[in-house]
Amino acid sequence: MFQQTIKKRVEVTGIGLHSGEPIKLTLEPLPINSGVIFIHANSGTLLKLKPENISETKLATVIGVKPNAISTIEHFLSAIYAYSIDNLKVTVYGNEMPVMDGSAISFCMLLDEAGIVKQDAIKSIIVIKKEVKVEQDGKVAILKPSKKPIFNFKISFNHPVIGTQKFRYNFSKKSYIEDIARARTFGFARDIQYLQSINLALGASLENAIGLDDKSILNPEGLRYKDEFVRHKILDAIGDMMLLGKQVVGEYVAVAASHELNNKLTRKLLSSEDSYEIIKAKDYESAQELVKVFA
Numbered sequence: 001m002f003q004q005t006i007k008k009r010v011e012v013t014g015i016g017l018h019s020g021e022p023i024k025l026t027l028e029p030l031p032i033n034s035g036v037i038f039i040h041a042n043s044g045t046l047l048k049l050k051p052e053n054i055s056e057t058k059l060a061t062v063i064g065v066k067p068n069a070i071s072t073i074e075h076f077l078s079a080i081y082a083y084s085i086d087n088l089k090v091t092v093y094g095n096e097m098p099v100m101d102g103s104a105i106s107f108c109m110l111l112d113e114a115g116i117v118k119q120d121a122i123k124s125i126i127v128i129k130k131e132v133k134v135e136q137d138g139k140v141a142i143l144k145p146s147k148k149p150i151f152n153f154k155i156s157f158n159h160p161v162i163g164t165q166k167f168r169y170n171f172s173k174k175s176y177i178e179d180i181a182r183a184r185t186f187g188f189a190r191d192i193q194y195l196q197s198i199n200l201a202l203g204a205s206l207e208n209a210i211g212l213d214d215k216s217i218l219n220p221e222g223l224r225y226k227d228e229f230v231r232h233k234i235l236d237a238i239g240d241m242m243l244l245g246k247q248v249v250g251e252y253v254a255v256a257a258s259h260e261l262n263n264k265l266t267r268k269l270l271s272s273e274d275s276y277e278i279i280k281a282k283d284y285e286s287a288q289e290l291v292k293v294f295a
């Protein structure tokens, strides 16, 4: 398996979830061994993918330190994992990624437009060797050894439309686009009203989230999947794991985990050296399997 970047520069403009303003995003190819690098265009700040570069995890995953930070990177990074992108320059002309439709599908389409190209260097992956677990207030997130990437999530909400949802997802690029990428983020109307009263979530609408009141869904078009909520949690988890800087190969298991817990999990993994190994993909025992799922 070779490292990958995009064939050509592409750009898109969309609304920022918090600012409500249009934000431009450009993607450009980078040479081998560069990694995925975010540029906060207004300040020129360069931000590499690593768990310690995450400054906030309350409403979304935020990379960099304010005012030179970029918020809500997780949906974009989820698509980067799915498309096996190793090297990419991501320039954001604002303080947050455009929210698009609240899922990752627009980023997948942007990557399709750019085209993916193999580079002249072997790809590295992070393989889980020993289980790592973080827990907080009844929430759990785990990474454990598995030959193929698996994302296993359970949520329980005391809400008639959500309830308890479980999904054990065997990752492949093809199934990601069909089963995960279109799952939208969700929010409760009362929370949105509060956030807007403190000048946050100004761009939030039923165009970029599933909105819920106490009993039902507010979106006239309904859900895209019956269990769209847990699928979106998987989308988020894939994006949060991409902060390791390389694709992780193992099984992620979570109960009600948040961006905060995901960030703690990646930090704990990197701080326990015997729990993971960075290896060349061709040397991985199930390399052939990986070629199939990442193809």
Ligand SMILES: [Zn+2]
Pocket: 074, 075, 185, 232, 236
């Ligand atoms: Zn999300």
